[in-house]
Amino acid sequence: MTVIDTDRIRGCLLSGAAGDALGAPVEFDAWPTIERTFGPRGITDYTDRGGFGLGAITDDTQMTLFTLEGLLRARDRGTDPVAEVRAAYLDWFATQGGAVPHRTGDLVTDERLHARRAPGLTCLSALEAIAAGKTAANDSKGCGGVMRVAPVALTAAPEESDRAVFTLAGELARLTHCHPSGWLSAGVFAVMVRCLLTTASVESAVDVGLTVLRESADEHDRVETEQALRAAVALARHGIPHPDDVERNLGGGWTGESALAIAVCAALCAPDLREGVRIAVNHSGDSDSTGSLAGNLLGARDGVAAVPTEWLDSLECRDLIEGLAKRIGG
Numbered sequence: 001m002t003v004i005d006t007d008r009i010r011g012c013l014l015s016g017a018a019g020d021a022l023g024a025p026v027e028f029d030a031w032p033t034i035e036r037t038f039g040p041r042g043i044t045d046y047t048d049r050g051g052f053g054l055g056a057i058t059d060d061t062q063m064t065l066f067t068l069e070g071l072l073r074a075r076d077r078g079t080d081p082v083a084e085v086r087a088a089y090l091d092w093f094a095t096q097g098g099a100v101p102h103r104t105g106d107l108v109t110d111e112r113l114h115a116r117r118a119p120g121l122t123c124l125s126a127l128e129a130i131a132a133g134k135t136a137a138n139d140s141k142g143c144g145g146v147m148r149v150a151p152v153a154l155t156a157a158p159e160e161s162d163r164a165v166f167t168l169a170g171e172l173a174r175l176t177h178c179h180p181s182g183w184l185s186a187g188v189f190a191v192m193v194r195c196l197l198t199t200a201s202v203e204s205a206v207d208v209g210l211t212v213l214r215e216s217a218d219e220h221d222r223v224e225t226e227q228a229l230r231a232a233v234a235l236a237r238h239g240i241p242h243p244d245d246v247e248r249n250l251g252g253g254w255t256g257e258s259a260l261a262i263a264v265c266a267a268l269c270a271p272d273l274r275e276g277v278r279i280a281v282n283h284s285g286d287s288d289s290t291g292s293l294a295g296n297l298l299g300a301r302d303g304v305a306a307v308p309t310e311w312l313d314s315l316e317c318r319d320l321i322e323g324l325a326k327r328i329g330g
C-alpha cells in the first residue's frame with residue numbers, strides 16, 4: 001500500500017461505530033427477546049431502547065478512538081506506541097470515573113466520551129492497576145482487547161510487516177487482557193483489517209490472519225483462536241446462519257476469539273456491509289462488540305459509501321471520528 005486510502009479508513013471507523021451503536025440496545029438480550037421485539041430479522045436500525053439514545057456508541061468505540069489517539073501521538077512524536085496507548089487508555093479510564101495520576105490527550109476533554117455505556121469490567125480493573133503503577137494480572141480472554149485495535153491497522157506504515165501489526169495489536173490488548181485468546185484474537189483482527197484496506201476478499205484476510213497467527217504464537221496459546229476462526233469459516237459456508245447456530249457454533253462473543261469468529265462469519269457470508277453488520281449483532285451474545293468488529297472489517301473493505309446513510313446521520317461523535325480519521329492521512 002503506497003497511498004493511504006482515506007475512504008476505507010473512514011469506512012472502517014464509522015462502520016465499526018455504527019455496528020456498535022446498532023448492537024448496543026440488544027447487548028444483553030437473548031435472541032428470542034430480540035426476535036419478539038424487532039421481528040424475524042432482528043434489530044436492523046438504531047433504536048433508543050436501552051436508554052443510551054439513538055446512534056449512541058459504547059465503550060468499544062470509545063476505546064477504539066483512544067487507541068487511535070495514542071497511536072497518532074506515538075507517530076507524530078516518534079515515541080513508543082504501547083506507552084502512548086497505555087496513557088490514552090488511562091485517559092479513557094478517567095472518562096469512566098477512574099482515578100488517574102494525570103491526563104494526557106485531547107479526547108478526554110470531550111464530555112460526550114464520559115458517558116458510561118456498560119464498560120468492560122476487565123478493562124476497568126486492569127486500568128485501575130495500571131493507574132496505580134502496576135500491570136494487569138488477570139487471565140481474562142474477554143473481547144475488550146480485540147474490540148479496540150482496528151486503529152493499529154489504520155495507522156500502520158506501508159513498510160511495516162503484517163507480523164508487526166499483529167504484535168502491536170496483541171501488545172495493546174494484553175495491557176488489559178492476559179489470556180492468549182484475549183490478545184492473539186486482537187492480533188489476528190488487526191491483520192485482517194489491514195488486509196481488507198487493500199483487498200476485497202474476507203477469505204484471503206482470514207488466510208493471512210491465520211498464517212501470521214501460526215507464525216507468531218505457539219500451538220498451546222493459539223489453539224482457541226485458530227479453532228474459532230475455522231468454526232467461523234465452516235459456519236459461513238452454509239450461508240447466513242440462524243442466531244441460534246451462531247451461538248451454538250461460535251459462542252456468545254463475550255471472549256476475544258468468539259467475538260472475532262462471529263464478526264468473521266458475518267463478514268464472510270453477508271452480501272454487503274449492512275447485512276453483515278445485521279448478522280453480527282443479532283444473536284444472544286455481546287452484540288455491540290461483534291457489531292463493531294464486523295463493521296470495522298466490512299468498512300475497511302467497502303469504504304464509507306457502503307455504510308447506510310441513516311446509520312451515519314445519527315451516529316454519536318461522528319465529527320470526532322471523522323476528525324481522527326483525517327489525522328491518519330497526516
Ligand SMILES: [Mg+2]
Nearest residue numbers: 058059060288
Ligand atoms: Mg460495549
